[in-house]
Amino acid sequence: MSVIDQMKGLTFLDRPNSYIGRSVPRPNAKRLVQGRGTYVDDLRMPRLAHVAFLRSPYAHARIRGLATSAAKAAPGVIMVATGADIAKVCTPWVGVLTHFKGLKSAPQYAVAIERACWAGEAICAVVANSRAEAEDAIALIEADLEPLPVTVDMETALDPGTPIIHAELGDNLAFERTLDVGDVDGAFRDAAAVVENTFSVGRHTGVTLEPRSIIADWNEGEEKLTVYHSFQAPHMMQDIVCKHLGLPEASVRVVCKDVGGSFGIKVHIYPDEMATVALAKILKRPVKFIADRLESFVSDIHARDHRVKAKMAVSAEGEILAIEMDDLTGIGPYSVYPRTSAVEANQVVNLTGGPYKHQNYRARARVVFQNKVPMCQYRAVGHPIAVMVTEGLVDQAAAAIGMDPAEIRRRNVIRDDAHPSIAASGIKFEKLSHQQSLEKLLTMMDYDGLRKEQAELRAKGIYRGIGLAAFIEITNPSAAFYGVGGARISAQDGCTLRLNPQGGVIAAIGVTEQGQGTESVIAQVVATAVGVPMSDVRVVTGDTDATPYGGGTWACRAAGIGGEAAWQSGKALRANILEVAAVILQSTPDALDVREGKIVDKATGVERMTLAELGRVAYFRPDTLPADLKPEFVVTRHYVPKDYPFAFTNGMQASYLEVDTDTGFVKLLKHWCVEDCGTVLNPQLVDEQIRGGIVQGIGAALFEHCRYDSQGQMLNGSMADYLVPMSSEMPDMEVGHVVTPTASSELGAKGAGEAGTAGAPAAVINAINDALRPFNAHVSVQPARPEEILRALGKV
Amino acid sequence: MKAPVFAYAKPASLAEVFDCLDGGEGVRLLAGGQSLIPSLNMRLSAPTVLVDINHVSALRGISEAGGVVRIGAMTRHHELATSALIASLLPLIAKAVPHIAHQAIRNRGTIGGSLALADPSTELPACCLALDATIIAANRKGERRIAARDFFLGIYETALAPDDILIAVEFPLPGEDAICGFDELARRHGDYAIVGLAAQGVRKGQTWSSLKLTFFGAGDRPLLAEAAAQAVVFGKGIGAAQAALEDALSPSDDGECSAKTKMHLARVLLGRVVETMESGT
């Protein structure tokens, strides 16, 4: 942006060929719907071997022996590898970070050696010419397993007498955090009303359409390992493979082509994937592992599993005076590497009460080990728990003092003009828009009209409920998230642009695409910044050899961080283009602009020359240019947010639903979300993110649950028994925006991928409780199955 | 997961099917494959030979003759859903079929497969009971006719012998003043029901003359609630009918729903289905 433009009040949105803020089609959509995507399982390569794993049937067992001779002799078998075999080339890891004080975990091996610590942990690997042959051979392994006592229930995990999973750690407590701010006891003492509740949020998991998939290929001649991976963070994977296989960086390339959904599932280090990499190294050939659906349920990370006891103090005027909460969460037998399994509980502490002004807050979070599938970060880490606790209590408080749920929120949200501000938990807000969001939401949903309808229908025996939920969301993380704790996960991202002779632009970028539309957003930003049609921009992502070093896509960073890197890079390339063009056209860079792939006279828009002509001269006839003019048509810029640890976003959601009080069934009628992710780069993509996120939130609220028995066996690990939310049950969703750009970047974009998931469960559960209010019934368990609702109603 | 190795046969006639069935223990018929193929892929079953009966034309078709509707075993759920004959003569089946799974599964799944599988929480076995159907099985020695009430013996258990093939189902026409009702409760559309009810009766004006209530998902097979039906027919009130379910049904606990709740839901369904039938809507 030139100084003159800024004086005129123009922004990048006013650039003549701006794609920013427009719902342009995704460049990759056509390819994907034509079935021309390249997922890991689509790759064909010579001498490809397939690995399958024998998984522990017990939640906790000593591996006394593995008789593998029959398996080794089975048709097509290339290798049978035990944990000890794999450990010779791949060292174990421990999922801790230094900024989580006291966090502890035990060494975890790619394939278990002495003990299996959850039902589903890999205890032996078989490599064969086909997956079917590998599975046939697995059936021939005789595993001598001695079942050990299990620790399953997180409520008793810390009790004396409960078996300690890793004796060397001393107890089952992985991590504990406490916080005590202000005068909590005083606030509770002086309150007009105190409400309390115990919230439980069940375990669920990500269920990506494309399961976890990896092909690793060790080329002995080149001494190079190439890993094709369905993953969110290629550079992180590269670094970790180097570390645990003892390879230099130059020897490892990670390629993430198309990725069929991730939701945070594909950002962790999985033992079976590391084992696949190790096997490729041992066998000097490509080895493929595709998690099948059944093993996905017991080996993909699970999420949530929290029990929170909480209370809130309010004044007679509805002012929230204090919140106190105690979170307990079970993470399975290991803290997951390298991001750790302490992040979620930590975020619950940080985020609870976050939208509100109160300054008295006491919190404790305890993270315990148990013999279940490992738990780690999944879309909206910690948010839905914090929002449920807060918003559930806010509704209870409103009821206790006889105030409308919208009004109590109106009185308590941090005012839009009070920023920058700091929440009771210490998190910093640059600028939020709770007040605008609330009012916009209430208008969009016709809150008063709905309340009237609800009252009329109640008189006819139809029980509908309205649930509101305010939320904040962590986006655009700086190094504060992982880097400061010692995790080698890039907080910065870079974008390299190259102008080609015909005027096309190649954009190589560190953030990745897993279906969200990252490529679209980057292409939009680059096209706008450089001044070319979007169709002339090709985006390259997901290749550690080909893109600038970067963090990948997670925690809502692709648009906010990758987008800004692309913007800065695009501006730099345009400046370089104009410098050369000015010489050729005997003008000055300031008098020219690049629009729609042409150099134009800035003032009149009259075309002076095409980029193709510029490219022709610069690349093929540099002899015609002055000797001292050196066209630089490749540029790279990097970006990392520095002024705030995170760019918080905010919003409000509402659910309208009907409870069948005879069956306990819930019919979702409508869902609204108003959110503020700053500059909206592509409205359609943002709305899709919000809607998809809401669906996953509804899944958690009503359907999805990893059920376990007392022996640590997951009971419903199949698509028939694990209820993912499906379209027939989903309500219409209306999405609205308030736009408060972050000043940390020029684009001003924050993240939007997790907002839906953060707020939807609380909105739905609050709506159920609103519907049940005439019966004095209340549910606070997720998923709120019909049976829970019938129980609350005293009918069963 | 991948299915274990098996041999595959594609007979074109019943005679060829019988030849295949002589193969003994490990022989399994493959109809729509919507239940069998998943169980193979999960390695829950490992037949040695799959006998694909999709090309045996004698197993197809829906016809009416002599007061009986005959449905061939290989009739797809989708064909039931779109058949004008079924809609007019056996509306109970027309009401039930949309509740079976999803369109893609209905395109392949067959009535023969459903009945032979005998999953206690499914719609068609219950409809057969409510409609007094007769199941026709055949083997090399000839045909057998088995009344629906004698056919379903337990979870995935039927009166079929290992060398039998189910070839068709026959339904007597429900006759004058027949009415039917159907409802089920499933968490998501297309899921197997938590509990469901298929009801077929005769009612003239305000008077019932007969009623069959078949619950599914409420025991190890579809269950006729006879005392409850009698209570409705003799006008003892819905409360009495609901109370009579206690002895008729024996649902079991599963992780999503307890037996107690299923009993409650069965009572609710009974009230709703009977009310709908009586109000003629």
Ligand SMILES: Cc1cc2nc3c(=O)[nH]c(=O)nc-3n(C[C@H](O)[C@H](O)[C@H](O)COP(=O)(O)OP(=O)(O)OC[C@H]3O[C@@H](n4cnc5c(N)ncnc54)[C@H](O)[C@@H]3O)c2cc1C
């Ligand atoms: C996701 C999903 C949801 C489903 N939901 C429902 C539902 O809500 N309600 C419902 O009713 N069903 C449901 N089904 C099952 C579906 O309707 C199946 O198609 C049906 O149960 C079996 O029919 P099939 O033709 O596919 O049989 P197959 O899978 O081919 O065979 C099933 C069994 O029957 C045997 N068999 C098949 N035909 C014959 C025959 N003629 N004689 C003797 N034995 C035979 C086979 O050997 C096998 O043992 C669902 C399936 C899926 C995958």
